Amino acid sequence: MKDIREDIAWAKINQDVMKSLENPRKIYWVILFFAVLMFAVGIGCEVYQYQVGMGVANLDNPHVWGLYIATFIFWIGMSHSGTLLSAILHLMHADWRKPIYRFAEAMTTFSLMTAGLFVMVHLGRLWQFYYAVPYPNERWVWPNFQSPLLWDAMAIFTYLSSSVLFLFVGMIPDLAIARDNLQSGWRKKLYTLLALGWEGTDRQWRNFRVTYLTIACFLIPLAVSVHSIVASDFGMSQQPGWHVTSFPPYFVAGALYSGCAAIITLFIILRYVFKFEEYMTLPILKKIVRLTFAIAMVWTYLNCVEFASVWYSHDGVSKDLLIQKMTGPYAPFWWAMIFCGSVVPFVFAIKRFQTHIPVLFATSLLLNLGMWLERWMIVAPTFSHGYYPWTWDHDQWPSMIQWGIVFGSFGWFTLLFMVFCKVFPSVSMYEVKEMVYHRTLHLKKNEIGETAEQGAH
């Protein structure tokens, strides 16, 4: 199996990555076109919904939340793996993360931005969204700091700004490389501006390392807390199926799970579209796949914990709801979630498939489908089968407007992601160099060791 070559020249790394900004495969433009199209569908739906009212989403009383909230959690979840790869693995000195953390981090940022959109799309009075922001005002009217939704808003905002900062800071040396490799044009201006006058001096590198590490340390608890807070939206409520103590870890596990699955998907796409075969190598993919499998098992375990605790809780209402999920109108989706989330990942346990690109691609999509279904199955059944039997509503089905906006969000994410990869180096050049350097160092050490041994003999 081919890994990154140790003897790859640093200049070639620069050249290869910079080339990805110029001439991706044609499929890039096809993807971009469809992304714009999908996004346009979403925009159209949202404009209509804004004009006419939330009713066009086919939400009702009491089924007041729908796909918007489910998809919001999905996107928030996706964001977690970027942090996992860039921050946690950074601290753990896992070198294999280096070629892929940049796009993972970008994925974090963009999925957070997409998630943020869903908060907006969901609001009945979008034009008043700023009421939820604690801004100073002469009447001293504050948002309600007791509301998990407010914690949410703040956590997401903090996470998003930190992620953007982390992404940007991590990119500075590469931006400088890009700046230096270009003669003129808008790109040159852009990179010059963003590189912040990076010259690669020793002092700059030292400050850079400290800053990067600090943000990484800050980001990890933030990532965990963000999804814990999203879990609180449900866990802190009083509704059956929601007030589950294990929700925060369950949500975090789910987040990492869906994020890793998404990384596999994007890994495969980027590798092909931007011709990164040499950097995004199969051994790296194999590592992610194994990591994903581990997280899948954690998620499955936490799922069982949740069911067991409901089953033995003597809480008849929650138990009713669980049975309803398994047998009621949502059953096909619920079982699909179990299948995609807990059964499909066993594909990853088979060694043969761990580097089999088509299988991995399909599997990763299935995993993400499962994770999206999971979020939907958390949100919707509680509304359709809650405390108050009179208001049960088993027939509610999202309208095309809801589906359209969900669909559009994938276009929006793809659009952002594809534009990013075209404008910014999606493989970290300096870190790949570091990686290569570490490896050569390692090889040299081994050689030196060997020679020393031989010499001793």
Next chain:
Amino acid sequence: MIDSGSEKHLAGHPFDRRDFLKVLGWSGTAVALSGCGNTSIEDGKETVVSYVEAKDYVIPGVAVYFNSTCAQCDAGCSISGKVREGRVLKLEGNPDSAINKGKMCGVGQAGVQHHYNPDRVREPLLRNGDKGETITWEKAYALIAEKLAAVKGEEIAFLTGGVSGHQKVLLGNYLDSLGTKNHFVYEAVSPGVVRAANLKAYGVEMPRYRIDKAKVVLSFGADFLGAWVSPVHFSQQYAQFRRGVDGQRGVLIQAESKMTLTGANADRWLAVRPGTEGILALGIINALGTATGDVAELVKGYDKARVSRDTGVEPSNIDKIAALLKLRSPSLVLAGSAAEGYAHGSQNAAAINLLNQVLGNVGKTIEAPVSVPFPQMSPAKGNTAALKTLNDDLAAGKYKVLFNVATNPVFTAPASYKFRDNMARAGFKVAFAHYLDETALQADLVLPLDSAMEDWGTSVPEYLTEGAQINIQQPLMERLHPNTRGLGDIVLALIKQRRADEYKGFDDYYGYLRGAMLQNKGALGGGGSDDDNFWNDTLSRGIVKLAGPSASLNASMATAGLKLPAPVEIDEHYPFQLIPSVTSSLRDGRHTNQPWLQESPDPLTTIVWDSWVEMHPKKATEMGIVEGDIVEVTSKTGSVKAQVYLFPGIYPDAVSIPIGRGHDAMGRYAKGYGVNPFQIMDSVFESATGELAMHETRVNITKTGQRVIVVKDEGPAGGMQMGRKIAARVSTDQVDLSKEV
């Protein structure tokens, strides 16, 4: 129309500005301010009342209440209209009325939607081919005069609903002046058979029922809480009956083939085979074992086994009921619409009344009615036999001019009458109408009526409660549409065509009414006061309470002629009995265009905006029918298609379709929603009274293969509480009611 006296009265009456709840006696018209129907400032500036120099009782932002009478049904509840800035906003009950004591039903509340309805007729319309052409009132009156001049008196017919008070007097005078006696008083839903049976058994058509005094009420399909006679009044009595005397709560037993709202509130609900109510009554007399003489002879054959077989009521229940009736006295037995909807309805009702007599309830819970000391004002009671006669006459070509006052027989006559075609045989048809409903659309001339909130009137309800009273109806606000007229005003204008001299003193109906009331001031209890004071006092009260003569009950335990037919065998072609049900919110369908009532869920099925076919789940399962299936209901007369609702409160061999929906005209909220069961009703008549026997239609049900989602408030859990304590219930032996406040 502002009465000059009102200001004088006001001057001498200290008015407390803060006390805005005070009920004022001046018509709402007097506070009609700008911004009411006028599109520009210049339009109608003469009616603008300045806020700077407003009337003393007009405080911007503070509501004034005017008393009037609810015209949504004939129960005669007194209302108090909340008026602000010249608009009537809400109707409350008038606490002074003995009928409703400040309470209101949903139908009454919706009266404002009748008034503000966007589909009201606004101008006199003359038929021009298929279209209505707007004409002036002068032209309309001239046209009527012209048409009437060309026909003889007996060629003129008047069709109205129940009328009373001065309108009835004036209308009567007009008919006299025309030389016609053809006044048909028609109500599509009326207790006609019960009236006749009561007259036989008690000597009066409608005694006063004292549910509040009864310890047990056994009702044979009388939906007194929903739609029967005077539901608001009976609901109050019912509340008292449930509280009971000394903590002994009243027990309600309801026997009927299709559960009504009252049945849903019963302690014991009995599903009775359609038409066998009389048999059950006789069976209970038999089980009581207290009857002697003729009665004992009569009920001899009605032993438990037979009665149970005939009626479908379990023998143990008959025993229990008999035991309870014996134990707790007085009781009250009511014969309702379900008992009277059959060809042998009079017999059913007679058997039920006999049970009352056997139980000794007459004089205890069945009291003598009171009546108004002015017989000319007492109500002309509507029934369905009147329409039958009119229809036959029309078919025979007896009438050349037909006046229809706001009834809708094209909608409420069974299709087999072919009323629309027969109506066309009258050469000139005048409709006094609120809406362009099915009947108004057939007219040659449509005269737009004022709403009850714009019109003057007096009325005497058929069912009087504690004492005699005349209800006053006064405008709560200025006319919404300048070209509508009150019924009184129209009749007055028409009678002036005939007897100009007699009526020249009256500019309008208001003047007539005031004059007529003042003339009888003494008899109306205003002997001492001057005219203005009396008049203003009367208007401010909205009711004239009178010491009316009390009729006496003439209880005779007559068994002669009481003969009940055996229950009908199931017909293979038409295996179901159709029960057209009268719902509490739609009644006979005249209020279907009021959206609050369309969206007010039917209490039993929670269905809104649509008709349904009620079927027993057991029967439906046998036929493979599930909720929402569109079925075709076919009778000998015709067929309709509607959604099925599975409902356990119905005798399995019966199906029920509610009355009131299925309009193909009337307005945006009524047209196109649901089906009209009158379309498939067979023409079967009650043998003694000639009333339409509404429950005598037999139908067949076939699936069409289509299925819809039933629009209703109830969720997929149906009536289940899933073990959660939501609507809790306790039996009398587990609870001590005597301590309650």
Next chain:
Amino acid sequence: MTATNLLENWASVRHFHPIDDKPHDPYKWAMAIDLDACTGCNACAVACYAENNLPVVGREKFLHGQSMHWMRIERYWEEDGREFPDQGFQFLPMMCQQCEAAPCETVCPVGATNHTQDGLNSQIYNRCIGSRYCSANCPFKVRYFNWYDYPTTENVWPAEMNRQLNPDVTVRGKGVMEKCTFCVQRLRAAEVTAKGEGRIVREGEVQTACQQACPASAISFGNLVDPESRVHKQWLTQQVDLDKDKQDKDQKEGGSDLRGYRILEELRPYPSVMYLERVRESAV
């Protein structure tokens, strides 16, 4: 703008159900509904439409579950295998229970739903951004969201019909949550009048629209802390304590022979509406 301001202000936004430190004074509006008197006739619900400017949404929107009845009459029947509902149905008027520790209040991100000093769960339409979290967390599901802009929707309030609108009650536009207010406009008017006269609102001086209409007088409403009020007496006789999530009378052996109970009391929302159980005759 200091941190102290912020914190102090925050504290006063949230007014929890006053138990010991802040007793209800002088008002605590509460209700008692006698299910044995209620006939399920719907008069209260229509009265609520009339009083509170509730839109009639029409067939299609009702089908989609977007109706706005603040007061709904629920109809129950436990099948338990019987062929007929031979003991009748059970009707239950359900509206906002004005919980003292309302689950909806804590979750609103903008504090648009709050507890008032007189014990109401208020909804500030202007402040609401339509997150619908309140409805999501309401155990009774009595909150209704404006899915459409009803004032401008065809045939909701067409010309003339709009003149019936109660000027004392806001007409709600799209995107805000609404619910039963206990007819707060009537309460405020009465409270202000009473205050001007240096007294508190007397029993019977103010009625909610539903209570006023109810032909069977099944609904009583009033000031729970006024010993003269019927509601106070009813709660007292029924031994239902506002501040308890389990009533003492139910802990006794053999249960209680009193009818008062509150729905989903065990969830500790401390509802302000007490229901009196429906009674069924045991002799028939």
